[in-house]
Amino acid sequence: MSDPARDALPAADTAGERLxxxxxxxxxxxxxxxxxxxxxxxxxxxxxFAPHLIGNxxxxxxxxxxxxxFMELTALAQLTIAQGLGAQEVEHGAGERLARQPKPxxxxxxxxxxxxxxxxxxxxxxxxxxxxxxxxxxxxxxSTRAAPIAALHGHFLLTLAD
Amino acid sequence: xxxxxxxxxxxxxxxxxxxxxxxxxGIETLGFEDGGVAILTVPYREELxxxxxxxxxxxxxxxxxxxxxxGQAVYAAHGQPIVIATLDLRIDYMRxxxxxxxxxxxxxxxxxxxxxxFVRASAYDDTVDDPVATAQAAFMxxxxxxxxxxxxxxAAAEGAA
Numbered sequence: 001m002s003d004p005a006r007d008a009l010p011a012a013d014t015a016g017e018r019l020x021x022x023x024x025x026x027x028x029x030x031x032x033x034x035x036x037x038x039x040x041x042x043x044x045x046x047x048x049f050a051p052h053l054i055g056n057x058x059x060x061x062x063x064x065x066x067x068x069x070f071m072e073l074t075a076l077a078q079l080t081i082a083q084g085l086g087a088q089e090v091e092h093g094a095g096e097r098l099a100r101q102p103k104p105x106x107x108x109x110x111x112x113x114x115x116x117x118x119x120x121x122x123x124x125x126x127x128x129x130x131x132x133x134x135x136x137x138x139x140x141x142x143s144t145r146a147a148p149i150a151a152l153h154g155h156f157l158l159t160l161a162d
Numbered sequence: 163x164x165x166x167x168x169x170x171x172x173x174x175x176x177x178x179x180x181x182x183x184x185x186x187x188g189i190e191t192l193g194f195e196d197g198g199v200a201i202l203t204v205p206y207r208e209e210l211x212x213x214x215x216x217x218x219x220x221x222x223x224x225x226x227x228x229x230x231x232x233g234q235a236v237y238a239a240h241g242q243p244i245v246i247a248t249l250d251l252r253i254d255y256m257r258x259x260x261x262x263x264x265x266x267x268x269x270x271x272x273x274x275x276x277x278x279x280f281v282r283a284s285a286y287d288d289t290v291d292d293p294v295a296t297a298q299a300a301f302m303x304x305x306x307x308x309x310x311x312x313x314x315x316x317a318a319a320e321g322a323a
Contacts, residue, residue, distance in 0.1 A: 027211040028220035031186075052186040055230075056245075058312065063183035064248040065229035069222020101213050104221045108252045 015041060015081035022080045022101070029073055032066065036077055043081060045074040047120040047140075054117065062115030064150075071122050071138040071152035072107055078124035079134055079156060097161040102134060107154035115149050118142050132158055165241050169319040170194050173243060174234050176318035181230075187223060189230055198239025198271035202231040205264045217261035221295075224265060224285050225253060228297040231269035232281040236301050239271035239279065243312050243319070246279070249300040259294045263287040269297075277303050 016038050023029045023036060032053070036045045047053070047070045055063025083098045122140040129135075138152040165173060174191040178184040187210070192201045204227045212220025229251055236246050259265055268290050269283035279301045284293040 025214050026220070027209045027214065028222055031209050032222070052182045054182040055184075057180055057182065058245075063181070063226060063229070064251065065222070065226025066183055068225040068229065068251060068253075069220065072222055072225065073220075100215060103213075103258075104253075104255050106252065106254045107221075107225075108250065109225075109248075110250045111248045114247065 018083070019043065019077055019081050022077055026073070028069075032070060032073070034070065034073055036074075038081065041081060043074075043078055043123065045070070045077060045122045045124075047122070049118050049120070051117075056114075059114055060117050062117070062120065064109075064111055064115075067111070067115050067120070067140060067150045068107065068109040068152065070120065071109065071124075071140055071150065072104060072154065074122040074124045074138050074140075075107075075136040075152065075154060075156065076102055076104075078126060078136065078138075079129070079158070082126055082129060099159045099161040102156040102158050105133070105155040105157050107152055110151045111149075112151065113147065113149040115140075116142060120149070121145075129158070131160060134158055163243060163316060163320060165237065165243065165319065167194050167196075169322050170238060172322040173312070173315045173319035174200070174237065176315035177234075177312060180312075180314050183226065184230060187226060189227060191234060192266075194234075194238045198235050198274070200231050200234035200238050200269050201266065202227060202234065202269075203264050203266045206262050211261075213258075216258065218258040219261070219265065221253075221255055224255075224259070224295050225251070227265060227267050228253060228269070228283050228285055228295065229299070231267040232271075232283050232297065232299040233301065235269035235271040235281050235283070236274070236279040236303070239274045240303070243316050244304050245312070246301045246303055249278070249302050251297060251299045253295055253297045255295045256293050259287045265294060266290075274303075279303060
């Protein structure tokens, strides 16, 4: 049963407000400790290192699942801020509002280097945002942007507001 | 040490206990089947919700469970406590998990070579043939560069053997 008033994403005027609202209301984003910084429409998601993120204590390395989850949330956050923007790279996206949070359909995660016990960063690029489907690519890195530790590409199901 | 179903269970439980993210999520290994199959579970918790409108657990939790279960299926297929690294992980999200329910995962390492293992997995909240998500993963074997693997978990398994 869907209640439109309850399902609607919180009204927020700016991309920054939408981003903070989204990160603040997703319990799992708080569980991981994810935050984000915005420069215009360019967002950098940040996963501050915390001991509970470790998946291999002998290296030590951040859990591969956590890196996948972080990049998936980065993609969702980028979609949240992309709505309503007049960005040229967002096909059909201008002026459209999402009625609810996009849902991942599939993601492919490529692991490039082990995630060391330091802060991790990620940026997402929406390669296409249609009326129903968005294609998103994400890269995560630590000390060196040019040496990513993992990459994700995925499809997300959109529900646009009427 | 060659792992039998009995010490495989002890080994994997000790590994889970020594893996902070597995502890944080509450991931538990339920058991193994012949032919490289591992069965794991993660309980539902409010703080793991990904969509507060619906109460559905975050896709990322399912991602971590699938990755973790696929890794343990590799140990089951290989029979030695090797160090492995995920090369890639493809996940299809079939339907939202039912809020309030634990998620289970059955992972099958169906092919293993000298250096690479291939795994398929299904995550479900009711029956294995009605998946919440499915995964396909590839792992690199012996990725530690000769560093001894999982010393604590091996010691626990040897003690139980």
